[in-house]
Amino acid sequence: MGYSLTLDQKATTRALQQIHKNTKIGITGHLIVMGLIAINLYDDISVPYFILGVIAQFAVVYARFDLYKKFDLIQYKIVEYKQTKLWLNKHKFLMFLSGLTFGLLMYFLDNPSSDVYFLVLAIVVGMAAGAIYTAGEIFEVYFAYLIGVFLPPAIWMMSQNLEIYTTGVLLMLVASCYFAMTSYKYAKNFRKMFYEEQMTKDQLRQITQQKDTLNHKAHYDDLTDLPNKFLFQDRLEQSIEKSKRHEKSLAVCFINLDNFKIINETLGHNYGDRVLIDVSIRLQDIIRSHDTIARWAGDEFILIVEDLNNENDASIFAQKILSALSEPFLVDMDTFYVTSSIGISVYPRDTDDGTHLIKYADSAMYKAKKEGRNNFKFYSDDMTKVAFERVVMEASLRTAIANEEFTVYYQPQIDAVHNKLIGMEALVRWEHPGIGLISPFRFIPLAEETGLIVGVDKIVMHKAMKQFATWYTEGYNPGVLSLNLATKNLEGDDYLEKLEDSVGRFCLDSACVELELLESDIMKDPHDAIRKLGRINELGIKIAIDDFGTGYSSLSYLKKFPLNKLKIDKSFVDDIPHDEDGKAIVKAIIALGKSLNLNLIAEGVEDKQQRDFLVENGCNNIQGYYYAKPMTADEMEKFMKKMA
Numbered sequence: 001m002g003y004s005l006t007l008d009q010k011a012t013t014r015a016l017q018q019i020h021k022n023t024k025i026g027i028t029g030h031l032i033v034m035g036l037i038a039i040n041l042y043d044d045i046s047v048p049y050f051i052l053g054v055i056a057q058f059a060v061v062y063a064r065f066d067l068y069k070k071f072d073l074i075q076y077k078i079v080e081y082k083q084t085k086l087w088l089n090k091h092k093f094l095m096f097l098s099g100l101t102f103g104l105l106m107y108f109l110d111n112p113s114s115d116v117y118f119l120v121l122a123i124v125v126g127m128a129a130g131a132i133y134t135a136g137e138i139f140e141v142y143f144a145y146l147i148g149v150f151l152p153p154a155i156w157m158m159s160q161n162l163e164i165y166t167t168g169v170l171l172m173l174v175a176s177c178y179f180a181m182t183s184y185k186y187a188k189n190f191r192k193m194f195y196e197e198q199m200t201k202d203q204l205r206q207i208t209q210q211k212d213t214l215n216h217k218a219h220y221d222d223l224t225d226l227p228n229k230f231l232f233q234d235r236l237e238q239s240i241e242k243s244k245r246h247e248k249s250l251a252v253c254f255i256n257l258d259n260f261k262i263i264n265e266t267l268g269h270n271y272g273d274r275v276l277i278d279v280s281i282r283l284q285d286i287i288r289s290h291d292t293i294a295r296w297a298g299d300e301f302i303l304i305v306e307d308l309n310n311e312n313d314a315s316i317f318a319q320k321i322l323s324a325l326s327e328p329f330l331v332d333m334d335t336f337y338v339t340s341s342i343g344i345s346v347y348p349r350d351t352d353d354g355t356h357l358i359k360y361a362d363s364a365m366y367k368a369k370k371e372g373r374n375n376f377k378f379y380s381d382d383m384t385k386v387a388f389e390r391v392v393m394e395a396s397l398r399t400a401i402a403n404e405e406f407t408v409y410y411q412p413q414i415d416a417v418h419n420k421l422i423g424m425e426a427l428v429r430w431e432h433p434g435i436g437l438i439s440p441f442r443f444i445p446l447a448e449e450t451g452l453i454v455g456v457d458k459i460v461m462h463k464a465m466k467q468f469a470t471w472y473t474e475g476y477n478p479g480v481l482s483l484n485l486a487t488k489n490l491e492g493d494d495y496l497e498k499l500e501d502s503v504g505r506f507c508l509d510s511a512c513v514e515l516e517l518l519e520s521d522i523m524k525d526p527h528d529a530i531r532k533l534g535r536i537n538e539l540g541i542k543i544a545i546d547d548f549g550t551g552y553s554s555l556s557y558l559k560k561f562p563l564n565k566l567k568i569d570k571s572f573v574d575d576i577p578h579d580e581d582g583k584a585i586v587k588a589i590i591a592l593g594k595s596l597n598l599n600l601i602a603e604g605v606e607d608k609q610q611r612d613f614l615v616e617n618g619c620n621n622i623q624g625y626y627y628a629k630p631m632t633a634d635e636m637e638k639f640m641k642k643m644a
């Protein structure tokens with residue numbers, strides 16, 4: 001595609017070409033002047049003058065060359081007028097100085113034989129200077145130069161050979177005028193060119209700004225500046241595509257403010273608007289950076305929650321929104337309460353179509369409203385049930401930790417050969433004030449998922465250690481205390497200190513404490529586990545692998561772990577004595593434990609046949625209902641007395 005130039009652009013291009021030509025003439029002129037000075041001073045041997053002249057000429061040549069380059073650049077690149085002006089001012093000063101030096105040189109050439117040369121010099125200098133006398137601003141630069149040149153000789157001329165020097169000056173002026181005239185027609189285009197460039201740049205900027213504003217208006221809500229429904233739909237399509245690629249699920253939450261209409265109708269739109277802005281700010285505070293929140297319409301907001309680890313994550317979000325919006329709103333010192341109802345649909349469980357996801361979330365929101373407001377509902381009923389249980393459970397688990405609603409049960413571990421108590425496992429029970437005892441199977445998974453397990457384990461550890469310390473001081477011999485420890489506990493750097501503190505606080509011998517870690521847990525990051533377990537081991541605390549055989553341990557790692565004990569999982573014990581494969585596995589685990597020099601214990605042993613098989617094959621330590629179920633501390637005291 002060819003470019004067609006406007007008349008002005010053509011004139012400007014021609015002017016630039018002229019400038020280049022003139023600059024070349026100017027540079028040549030100055031070089032000739034240098035040569036002439038050299039010839040003139042040959043006899044006179046005024047070396048300092050000569051050097052001064054050469055320096056002056058070099059300065060001018062340098063400045064002109066620079067100018068040449070500058071204009072060459074302007075041909076290809078937009079240079080701001082302001083920038084060029086700055087540059088020219090700098091050169092004005094330089095040119096004045098070099099002109100002055102040259103003028104002084106001529107002044108000091110007080111030699112009649114140089115008169116002829118002076119004439120030639122005058123013509124050439126005029127030519128060289130005038131050659132650049134083109135544009136308004138450039139004229140200033142050369143004007144400065146000419147003043148510098150003319151000033152000293154003019155003074156000299158007044159007192160000496162007036163005719164010849166008047167002729168010289170006149171010739172200089174004529175030459176300057178000639179070159180000025182040749183360039184003038186182009187000159188006027190320069191300033192215009194800069195202004196035009198500037199103008200088009202400004203206009204372009206304005207147009208882009210207008211475009212941006214229009215674009216923003218089309219995609220964002222005026223009041224809250226959140227994305228509007230059109231942008232939301234677009235983002236939802238992108239999020240679905242992304243989730244498809246990464247095989248993740250996402251949720252759409254449709255939020256409707258419950259009693260917003262009343263605020264709007266009774267107090268006016270102004271108040272209503274401010275509440276809506278406040279709502280949008282609170283919602284933005286909750287969401288993660290990659291989630292999208294939009295204002296759907298009126299008092300309706302909509303949200304995409306991406307990267308759900310499991311579908312319950314959406315209910316955690318919904319819960320957060322409910323509680324954030326149930327905080328009072330303050331407008332002009334008036335306090336309002338706004339609750340909300342939320343409907344949730346989940347991709348891909350409910351549908352993989354964006355429009356349907358929105359529709360489903362909307363209809364779930366109506367269900368939530370019907371069922372009493374200030375709550376959330378999933379599009380699918382069974383998810384609502386699970387989520388509700390979970391949300392309620394999580395909230396009460398937090399209270400349980402704060403109130404220490406946990407008690408510890410103890411299950412004996414027996415040396416079956418000597419029929420002797422060697423230790424016991426501490427097992428937590430949640431004493432819920434309304435429900436009663438809750439099994440760890442029901443709340444430990446949630447506690448692990450939410451990180452609340454750290455709080456639970458701490459309570460169990462302290463209660464059990466305290467109990468053990470009491471038993472030891474009372475003369476019982478409870479053996480080793482086995483504590484179940486979720487690896488989440490090891491995430492903080494201070495875990496080791498906490499452990500050391502606890503052991504110290506209850507004056508327990510660290511050799512009496514053993515930590516049971518799940519095989520599947522430590523295998524998630526074996527390198528890290530080796531390091532951390534090593535430090536625990538250095539404290540003298542023993543480490544056992546719980547549920548051994550279910551976590552796909554790599555044998556090469558197993559060798560490196562600082563372990564004391566393998567705990568054979570109940571699922572293998574269950575297979576004894578009828579299942580040949582099961583028996584073979586148990587034998588293999590025992591052999592493996594022995595070859596690694598580890599102690600062994602079997603859990604979940606319920607009958608004599610299982611016990612006998614284990615003992616016959618070299619696993620003497622037994623835990624299970626065969627000997628005793630987990631029991632309270634009081635029951636355990638009786639048990640210990642019986643065993644003694």
Ligand code: C2E
Nearest residue numbers: 427428440441444460484485486604605606624625626630
């Ligand atoms: P686990 O560590 O495998 O504990 C053994 C579970 O098997 C205990 O269930 C115990 O009551 C049960 N059990 C023991 N012997 C027999 C038997 O002969 N037959 C049968 N059917 N079951 C037997 P519990 O107390 O309900 O604990 C369940 C799980 O909860 C534990 O499994 C452990 O992983 C976890 N847990 C318990 N207390 C804590 C704790 O304080 N912290 C942590 N992090 N986890 C705990």
Ligand code: CA
Nearest residue numbers: 425484516546
């Ligand atoms: Ca255990």
